Every structure is written in C-alpha cells, then in structure tokens.
Amino acid sequence: MQVIVRDNNVDQALRALKKKLQREGVYREMKMRRFYEKPSEKKARETAAAVRRARKLDRKRMERDGAL
Template structure:
C-alpha cells in the first residue's frame, strides 16, 4: 500500500491512509485477532453475518419492487 504526500501535507496523507486501511478491512481484522476465537464461534459469527446480509438484500429487493 502506498500513499503519496503532496505539498508536505502529512495530515491529508494520514487521512487517505486511514481510509484505505478501513476499506481493506484491516481494522476489523485487528479487532478480531485481539483474542482467540474458537472455530465454533467463528462459524456462528459468519453464519449470523450471512443471515444479516441476506435480510438486507431482501429488504432492498422489496423496496425496489414497490
């Protein structure tokens, strides 16, 4: 990953770096890796996330069909 600092504006470059890290999911992964997660807990979390995504897609589809 590379961030270009323009006109010695480090604050703007830092903001761009944080945005890229957020988009890549680095912060989420760091949070998940702070503590060990049992495989069964991981499967349950991923399954819950999949259900949530499916419900959201259904809601959006229902809104679009109205």
C-alpha cells in the same frame, strides 16, 4: 498500500492512509485477531453475518418490487 505525500503535507497523507485502511477492513481484522476465536464461535459469527446479508438483500428486493 501506498499514499503519496504532496507538498510535505503529512497530515493529509495520514488521513488518506487511515481512510484506505478503514475501507479495506484492516482495523476490523486487527480487532478480530486481538483475541483467539474458537472455530465454533467463528462459524456462528459467519453464519449470522450471512443471515443478516440475506435479510438485507430481501428487504431491498421487496422495496424495489413493492414500488412497481
């Protein structure tokens, strides 16, 4: 990952870098890797995330179809 520093404006470049890292999920991954996660906990977390995504997708579909 790279950020271009223009006109010696390091503050602006640092903000851009932090935003890129945030978008890529680096901070979330660092937080996750701070402590060991048991495989069963990881599986439960990933399953719960999949359920949340599916429910969100269903809500969006219902809103779209209900508006017709």
